[in-house]
Amino acid sequence: MSKNYKKEALAGFFMALPTIIGLIILNFYPLCRTVYMSFFQSGSFGKWKFVGLDNYTKMFQSSGFWKVTGNTLLFMVYTVPVTVIGGLLIAVLLDQKIKGKTVFRAIYFLPMVVAPAAVAMVWKWLFNTDFGIVNLTLKALHLPSGINWISDPKTALLACALVTIWSSVGYDAILLLSGLQGISRTYYEAARIDGASSFQQFKKITLPLVSPTLFFVLIMRIMASIKVFDIVYMMIEKTNPAIRSCETILYNFYQETFVKNNKGYGASMVVWCVILISIITLIQFIGQKKWVTYDV
Amino acid sequence: MKGKKARIALGMAICLSASALAGCGAKEGNTEGGSTPESSSAVSGSGTASEGKPVKLTMLGWEIYQQAGMEALAEAYHEEHPNVTIEVQISTWSEYWTKLEAMANSGSLPDIFWMHTNEFSKYADAGMLAELTDLYDEEDKDYFKNNFPDNLVGNFTYDDKIYGIPKDVDTVALVYNKDIFDEAGVAYPDDTWTWDTLVEVSETIKEKTGKYGMLADDTEQEGWLNTIYQAGGFYISEDKTKAGFEDEGTKKGLKEYIGWQTEHDFSPNQKEFSDLGRVERFVAGEGAMMNLGSWGINNLYINYPDLNWDVAVLPKCPDPVKGDGRASISNGLAYATAADNPNLDVVKDVLKFLGTKEAAVIHGENGAAIPAFNNTGDSWANNYEGKNVKAYVDQLEYSVQFPYSKSKSAWYPEVEATLLEVYSGNLDLDKACEQCQQVVDENLAAE
Numbered sequence: 001m002s003k004n005y006k007k008e009a010l011a012g013f014f015m016a017l018p019t020i021i022g023l024i025i026l027n028f029y030p031l032c033r034t035v036y037m038s039f040f041q042s043g044s045f046g047k048w049k050f051v052g053l054d055n056y057t058k059m060f061q062s063s064g065f066w067k068v069t070g071n072t073l074l075f076m077v078y079t080v081p082v083t084v085i086g087g088l089l090i091a092v093l094l095d096q097k098i099k100g101k102t103v104f105r106a107i108y109f110l111p112m113v114v115a116p117a118a119v120a121m122v123w124k125w126l127f128n129t130d131f132g133i134v135n136l137t138l139k140a141l142h143l144p145s146g147i148n149w150i151s152d153p154k155t156a157l158l159a160c161a162l163v164t165i166w167s168s169v170g171y172d173a174i175l176l177l178s179g180l181q182g183i184s185r186t187y188y189e190a191a192r193i194d195g196a197s198s199f200q201q202f203k204k205i206t207l208p209l210v211s212p213t214l215f216f217v218l219i220m221r222i223m224a225s226i227k228v229f230d231i232v233y234m235m236i237e238k239t240n241p242a243i244r245s246c247e248t249i250l251y252n253f254y255q256e257t258f259v260k261n262n263k264g265y266g267a268s269m270v271v272w273c274v275i276l277i278s279i280i281t282l283i284q285f286i287g288q289k290k291w292v293t294y295d296v
Numbered sequence: 297m298k299g300k301k302a303r304i305a306l307g308m309a310i311c312l313s314a315s316a317l318a319g320c321g322a323k324e325g326n327t328e329g330g331s332t333p334e335s336s337s338a339v340s341g342s343g344t345a346s347e348g349k350p351v352k353l354t355m356l357g358w359e360i361y362q363q364a365g366m367e368a369l370a371e372a373y374h375e376e377h378p379n380v381t382i383e384v385q386i387s388t389w390s391e392y393w394t395k396l397e398a399m400a401n402s403g404s405l406p407d408i409f410w411m412h413t414n415e416f417s418k419y420a421d422a423g424m425l426a427e428l429t430d431l432y433d434e435e436d437k438d439y440f441k442n443n444f445p446d447n448l449v450g451n452f453t454y455d456d457k458i459y460g461i462p463k464d465v466d467t468v469a470l471v472y473n474k475d476i477f478d479e480a481g482v483a484y485p486d487d488t489w490t491w492d493t494l495v496e497v498s499e500t501i502k503e504k505t506g507k508y509g510m511l512a513d514d515t516e517q518e519g520w521l522n523t524i525y526q527a528g529g530f531y532i533s534e535d536k537t538k539a540g541f542e543d544e545g546t547k548k549g550l551k552e553y554i555g556w557q558t559e560h561d562f563s564p565n566q567k568e569f570s571d572l573g574r575v576e577r578f579v580a581g582e583g584a585m586m587n588l589g590s591w592g593i594n595n596l597y598i599n600y601p602d603l604n605w606d607v608a609v610l611p612k613c614p615d616p617v618k619g620d621g622r623a624s625i626s627n628g629l630a631y632a633t634a635a636d637n638p639n640l641d642v643v644k645d646v647l648k649f650l651g652t653k654e655a656a657v658i659h660g661e662n663g664a665a666i667p668a669f670n671n672t673g674d675s676w677a678n679n680y681e682g683k684n685v686k687a688y689v690d691q692l693e694y695s696v697q698f699p700y701s702k703s704k705s706a707w708y709p710e711v712e713a714t715l716l717e718v719y720s721g722n723l724d725l726d727k728a729c730e731q732c733q734q735v736v737d738e739n740l741a742a743e
Contacts, residue, residue: 044422045397045400045401045422045424128572129567129571130571148567148568148570148571150571151567151568152567153720236570238709238712239514239515240570241719242567244713244716244717255709258394259705260705261706
């Protein structure tokens, strides 16, 4: 190893140091601490009792826990495919030569910039049974209206999913757009000369070449959907009769930790959330070999 | 290239150290305000704070409509003790306890903070609160007993030691919209009303005006707890060892209150209440009556001057299992301070002032809430010209202390969720009571 290389490596390390310190303090330490806490029963003001795996056995035996895990997975099924495919579609459209392209990009990205709490508050009114614009539009179109969007157990989770899709599809589109723009135009020119239709171009050129970005977006989106909390917390009040069908893992974690003050049990719940995300991500990393193209 | 890197690294280092410095600065700023141990010993001794170094204290509460009252109290104290200034901070109920607990854990509790029965024993048990039992010993050994209702002092007594100065008391009453009653041509509610009158009138109103008669949403303190006690039932036993869900009176009270929503069509159902709450519907003129705690009156009085509303006592149970059918759930707050407060002497003197009749009247006259001090309720009720707000004060006579226990924060969410299932028709009341009984009993046993 040359002297020069060592010097460069050292400079690089120092430059990364602030981030490393930040990660250790803000991510790594809390992670270890949470795992540690999950083996304790919490008392008020830091009085803790070691209980081993009790929190976990209690958790896996409770029916409410499987219900919230099911709700979370259902939420994932509702949001991920629509967001990712929709995001790809929007990205392809934004990649075309159209007038006011930058304006459209800004518009699609805008929901991402708005605070989730504000988004939830506004959508809550849009979904209002009597005065909400959603039901009024349905009525004007002579479709079934008068739906209790956020208080009917059948539609409440779906309503939350719709809001999440709305607010995240633009972000995914922008990420995918950057992937699309990395594809050399010469491929398309060559394909056109060979007489490929636009659908063939999309299938044979765009899709394989954007697949690494698509894979990244998919992983991030699944993680985000399993970690959903803010939208549900803001939209569904605790006296809402649909609450049981909307509680997600993190919502339940919030209830246990900050409302019922079972901080140890709450910690075991987050650990479960991490495990669940790890399993799903692992499956994806195995599956990616089949469809993600890295070498061109 | 190398020069550039070095410059970036240098820049980052500067940023880092600058932020570290800023952190230190903020910390110093926080502890400013005379919390140095010296300043408290300088004014200790006689227990008064009329002389000595300037002291800045903070008071934290959760009700925005009480800000004026709290500031008036702070001002009154400041006039007598110019060196002490009290800054009033108001949080919200939903954030208050998370915030207070974080403050307690980091040893930075506000100098004076409001305490609620739901959380009191947790703080007292952990030794967080300063004992105030002998605060008035110089004047009167039985000061608390002589000047405050027993239940309010009892609420903030733990192991026979008093940890809070009773601040206020509240009750629940029936608030009604006079215009809707006139429109339907029925007489206003009065103290002769029973549950049956309420149902009958609500049905008439719904029939004649199309508006809701009674807005009976799923709520504990302002809702079904009242009918439970009116019917002669109980929520948890007085020694806090057993839940009362299997009691006949409890079931009767729950059945009646939940039935106002599920058995009749004069109230919106729980789904509809999720879109728009009880108070919002009332002020929009959609409903003729609702139960409302005395703390909610300021909102109506200040924000809706055009609304033609008034107050009546709660209707009584016509055929209670036991008792006379009258009850109104009542609770009280207290002022407390931390056991390790660095200015304890000054703070105690402020608390001493807050427990006087003079402070109670200032508290009441500024519309904060019904003062806890005996016979000062009218100072509050007189604020609301032309409204029979005195009904709240009158109900103190037969009011029932809002039940609580140490583990309430653990069992109440379960009860709430179970009863919600009854409201949505997924569970019948008997089963729900069985489940509630079990979960509350388990928690009470573990206390």
